[in-house]
Amino acid sequence: MHPEKWIKTDKNGLYCKPLDAYIDPMQAVNNAIITHAHADHARGGHTNVYATQATLDIMAIRYGEDHAKATYALEYRQMQTLNQASFTLFPAGHILGSAQVLIEYKNQRLVHTGDCKRQPDDTCEAFEAVPCDVFVTEATFGLPVFKHPDIEHETQKLLDSLALLPESCHLVGVYALGKCQRLILALRKLGYHSPIYIHGALLKLCQLYQRYNIDLGELVEVAMLEDLSILKGKIVLAPPSALNDRWSRKLPQVMTAMASGWMQIRARSKQRRAELPLIISDHSDWHDLLRTIEEVNPKEVWVTHGREQALVHQAQKMGYKAKALSLVGYSDNEDAFVDEEKR
């Protein structure tokens, strides 16, 4: 039976009838399959939550141990039967614990990617192309203007600036989950072994990553310092909302950087007042979105959110049947997601 018959979208998000479950619902529901723990995909208050162990651990940090009545930790590639259908999680390469969901029902296979990335990332398992009939993808960076450079290249820009302005405290805006840890790891790989100073809001998630054996090196919470002048010439990471906040005013000679895929657009950097834009994204750029569709080679492409119109158009040009689901509620951009984090 064609997935159009058993998948629907409503105000809560994407619903699968035979599973009687939502994927990444925006409201509290009975059965929720969570692809990853970013705040616009994972919310508290569901009755049953199905996700990877890492995703459940992050949700517990963010929403408390009792964020759901019951949680079910699933391994990648392990099929789970629920009501009349079954589903399986596969790595999405987006952040720690991130997963795609394969749903199988009446000889049809539908894959929902959540958010995904193709660039190498040592903080999570690499994306795996899963053959399917219907491929449900995001399009956050779904325009040909988006081309994410290598993270090494962008991270080197930060180190170059540090060498050029050795007296400046380099304050980098990073999303607390994923971007923060990935940037730290990239710095370590480029041979930066000094302590990295972090805003308190990043602490717990960094500790969690370290429990997952991701070696982030020496991290020091800024609040623990008595003398902030030692931050001259050091790297400080903070959530984007803290960049232009009172918090950052106490830092010495600040050079403001921001790590985000949006930094490719000049006006976005200006809106953030980022003097050193670092184009680092945990999403697929245009080229990778197209490559992924080609590799998966489904019969049909559905686009959840982002620049749907462009990706649908391009997928159709490539010979696929394609449509936009126009799901509301997923943050159209990471900025909105940050505002949520702040609350």
Place this chain on the structure above:
Amino acid sequence: MRNFAKLVDSLYFINSNKAKAGLLINYLKTTPDPDRGWAIAAIAGDLHFDFFKRRVIKELITERIDPLLFDLSYDYVGEMSETVALLWSSTIERGIKKDNPDTINAVPSLHDVVTMFKTLAKKDVKPYLAALLDALSPAERWALIKLGTGGLRIGISTRFLKKILAEYAKECTPNNAVDIEQIERLWHAVEPPYCDLLAWLEGKEKRPETSHKLTFQPVMLAHPLLPSDLDKLDLADWQAEWKFDGIRAQLLRTEKGAALYSRNGDDISKSFPDLINKVLSTDLYGRFDGELLALNPDKSNICEKDNYAHIASFNQLQQRLNKKKPSKALMLEIPVGFIAYDVLDTPSCEYRGLVLKERSIALANLLQPYKHIDVYPSELLAFATTEDLLNLKTQASKLSNGYIEGIMLKNKLGKYVAGRPKNQWYKLKREPKLIDAVIMYAQRGHGKRSSYYSDFTFGCWQDGQLLPVGKAYSGFTDAELKKLDTWVRRNTLGRFGPVKEVKKALVFEVAFDAVHPSNRHKSKVALRFPRINRIRWDKPAGEADPLENLIKLIAN
């Protein structure tokens, strides 16, 4: 080209003025002539020719990329140069380029680029530009396109640039440096790539000779003043004049001829040959700062005696401004006049060093004989108290069909200083008019607001239907902008290209300076300088104003 692009890129992102000055001075020190002069001209917006038209850029990119993807990208990025700079990479990777045999390997110098575009035959511009874009990185492409289309806006005002040049002069010759006022006066007489100017600043050459040219000199500008701040002024030291709603202009007459400049120094003489010729027919000489106004052809006197009934609307003036070569008929239909606020110099006297009190007397005497050519001295208004001033401000709207915007207050003891000196000139604008209108369409903004829905078309009711009456882009805070953006996304009804039609449910209180009859809108009215005064989240759309309320506000 590479170093120039790097400079422009850094200047674009750096916030602190001190850091910007450091970057620029370092560039001046390390870059040879004539590259550095071209760079200054580009940043100051004084490269008065386009290397290529925006159309050429658009053609190049649409030949290489799917038109819908281009439109969507442009809509999203909100800026043509950046859209093309980013999209160009995908055309190279996908192997679509190779239609260009003359590939460029080494990136040429800025001077070479400027010279090439200046000398290339029209048909050769496109292939050269394409080869150049292939050779550059996205950031460099962006700088090239901005440079080439004359739109390099990177948050550096010409004034700031001149300050930096003065700073540079001081570093070069600490004891005998050229100051900013000297640079200001010379600025419009020298031309890119400014080798003579830079040599003078460095103390290597004498001041460039300029007496043989007609050139603009920078004007003195006013600060806004709140009525509540009037009490802080000692009124005996201040004089009041009308603030007219035309355009600020500088009228120059020397032995070499006559010219009219906008306040930014653009030569607008060609649009106003009637006024220029009238000036040339007399023996009026000197440099005058004033307001250029459209006049009614059927009334004969601009002056105070008949309440300035002779003045026509800004809309009328705009029709003249838009024409580089006005027809006889248009000049008869919309004649123009000049109300002089100040005199800067005459062949026999330099007035800028005198105080305003003395300049005003001189101005009145100088212009007394020239009313027949529609050049008048600005009227000095009588007042004794702050209350008188506020009354004058109210009276302003009633005179001259509403073409007086308010009053100016000027310090009688001040000299004429270019720029916006403190505590010298103030403008006291009349209160804006207000109307409640319903937002109908939204479009993404440009520049800093790209990707946010920030440009709104709003309408008023007529026979149960909304008719668009204007567009506004300003008046809200960044937080309100985000809220509006979300509202637009949630309440979209349809799409016409980049324009979104929204649910007719949100009311803006719109402030504006005046309403004029217009044929551009279906509503037959046009607002002057509309901006959003308040967002009325609370007000039902049905309670917004009917169109007839706006029509009633049309002057007369």
